[in-house]
Amino acid sequence: MKRSAALFLTFLKIGAFTFGGGYAMIALLENEFVEKKKWIEKDEFLDMVVVAESTPGPLAINSATYIGYKLEGIVGSALATLAVSIPSFIIIFCISLFLDQFLDLKYVFYAFKGIQVCVVYLILSAGIKMLGGLEKNLFNTVILLTVIAAMLFCSLFVVSFSSVFCILISGAVGVSVYLLKKIGEKNKK
Amino acid sequence: MIYLKLFLTFLMIGSLSFGGGYGMISLVRETVISNGWLTEDEFLNFIAVSESTPGPLAVNIATFVGSSQGGILGSLFATLGVILPSFVIILLIAAVLKNFMKYNGVNAFLMGVRPCIVAMILATAVSMALSALLGISSVTDSIVPDIRSAVLFAVLWILHFAYKKAKCSAPPPILMILLSGVLGAVIFRFEI
Numbered sequence: 001m002k003r004s005a006a007l008f009l010t011f012l013k014i015g016a017f018t019f020g021g022g023y024a025m026i027a028l029l030e031n032e033f034v035e036k037k038k039w040i041e042k043d044e045f046l047d048m049v050v051v052a053e054s055t056p057g058p059l060a061i062n063s064a065t066y067i068g069y070k071l072e073g074i075v076g077s078a079l080a081t082l083a084v085s086i087p088s089f090i091i092i093f094c095i096s097l098f099l100d101q102f103l104d105l106k107y108v109f110y111a112f113k114g115i116q117v118c119v120v121y122l123i124l125s126a127g128i129k130m131l132g133g134l135e136k137n138l139f140n141t142v143i144l145l146t147v148i149a150a151m152l153f154c155s156l157f158v159v160s161f162s163s164v165f166c167i168l169i170s171g172a173v174g175v176s177v178y179l180l181k182k183i184g185e186k187n188k189k
Numbered sequence: 190m191i192y193l194k195l196f197l198t199f200l201m202i203g204s205l206s207f208g209g210g211y212g213m214i215s216l217v218r219e220t221v222i223s224n225g226w227l228t229e230d231e232f233l234n235f236i237a238v239s240e241s242t243p244g245p246l247a248v249n250i251a252t253f254v255g256s257s258q259g260g261i262l263g264s265l266f267a268t269l270g271v272i273l274p275s276f277v278i279i280l281l282i283a284a285v286l287k288n289f290m291k292y293n294g295v296n297a298f299l300m301g302v303r304p305c306i307v308a309m310i311l312a313t314a315v316s317m318a319l320s321a322l323l324g325i326s327s328v329t330d331s332i333v334p335d336i337r338s339a340v341l342f343a344v345l346w347i348l349h350f351a352y353k354k355a356k357c358s359a360p361p362p363i364l365m366i367l368l369s370g371v372l373g374a375v376i377f378r379f380e381i
Contacts, residue, residue, distance in 0.1 A: 018243050050290055051282055054299055056207050057275030058245035065279035074280065081276055085268065088244025089252050093264055095238060096256035103234070107374045114373015116233040117338045118366050120317045121345045122240065125359060126211040127310035140304040147308035148315075151215070155316040158327045160223070163215045163309050167205055167302055174301020175294060 004072045004079055006037075011064050011083035018060070025060055029067070039071055060084050139177060143170050191259045192266045198224070199251045199270030204278075206247060207299075208306035215309040217250055226254050229320060240362045247271045318342070337376050341369060 010032050018025040026049060033040045040048075048070075052062035061081055068080030103109055134140050147166050154161045198220055206213030214236070221227040227235065239249040248268055255267030282289045289295060320326045322342060324333035345365060352360040 016243055047290075051279070054207075054290060054295075055275070055278050055282065056205055057203050057272075057278070058206075058247040060245040061248070061272050061275040062279050065276050066283050069280060069283040074284075077276070077280060077283075081272060085244075085248050085272060088242070088248040089264070089268055091242050091244065092239070092249045092252040093256055093261065095242070096253050096264070099234070099238065107378070110377035111370035111374040112234050112237070113338070113377045114341055114369040114371075115237040115366055116230060117321060117341045117373070118345060118369035119233045119236045119240075120314060120321050121342060121349070121369075122236075122362055122365065123211060123214060123310060123317065124314035125349060127307060127314050129359070130208070130211075130307045130310065134304060134307055139300070143301065143304040144308045147305050148312045151309060151312035152316060155312070156325075156328050163219060164201070164205055166305055166309060167207065170301040170305035171298040172301065174299070175297045178293060178297030178300070 003039075004076055007068060007071055007076055008079045008083045010037075011068075011080045012086060014064075015060070015084040016087035026063070029063055033067060040067065044070070143173065192262060194224075195255050195259060195263055196266040196270040199255075199267045200273060202251075203247065203271040204274035207302050208310075211246075211310050212306045213247055215313040218313060221250075221254055226258055229317075229326075233317070233321075237366050241366055341372055341376065344372070345369060 014025060014028055014032070018028060030045060034042055034045050048063060048066045052059050052066060055062055061084065064080040064084040065077045068077035070076075072079070103112060131144075134144070147170065150161070150166065151163065153159070202213060202216050202220065206216060218232055221232060222229060235250065235253055236246075239246050239253075242249065248271060251267040251271040252264045255264030257263075259266070316326075322335055322339045324330060324335060345368075348365070348368075349360060352358075
């Protein structure tokens, strides 16, 4: 089979069967491309994971674009990205047509009232888990507490302040702290 | 025009959603609620659907919101919008900026963004909990506790810790969703 066709089918499969988010997918990708097909070296794969995690956008799309490009150039990256998105797109589009009718059923409506509580639990536990992975230092603590306070304030007092600004300001603070440190080191010398 | 608006909105979400699926929840929630595309309840329902189906949350939610606002074309535009920034950024890094991750400026920016994303997820979860369990969405609301939701929330956390103790990992989301669906159908059936 031609490599680009295999690339497309592999990502189609990954798009259709990865439940549980990005990290479950990384393991699958490694198994397919590094161990089974040996198309990518282990080191290169690890570099890819770092890039995919640090850039915006879903991990699945990021790694599909990257692996596709490495194997078959720009056509490969377009094929892999398309393949990984198609299953989600079809499944969710079909669900969107029927979800409202489905929710009109009384027991389904009650079930979803329970599930809404579960989603709050899922988001909170994801946040707590990420909090555990964050390095404990003054910088992180200050940003963390400031952003939490600002967002809760805006939400409770109905001030419209997009979290886009939180992301950009925090990034700018990161860069400023880095520059200040650098200037400080130069002055010492 | 709704197609252009969907495309641009999801383009913005795609370019700024650091930190994987949950990292984009705050941005998506703000956007879809302030545009009147989904209510808070509909948003929560959809997150559950997305967690129970394969594929990235970003693509799922773009397809869903696009479809509800503009049919199949709407969902195509929204999905294209959310994918495009990833595609372009990764191509640039893979092809041109091979040492992208080695620039100090990039790492300094990410150092600032990382705690911010965690904070956004936690703040979003807390304001969702306040609204779902206590009926408070702004300071002017009086507290109307929803006892059944609060009990269910407590049960889920007890199970979470019990499972973690037994298996050393958090319970799979789909299991917790199914369980709360069943419990929900039982406890919300009866008026108190």
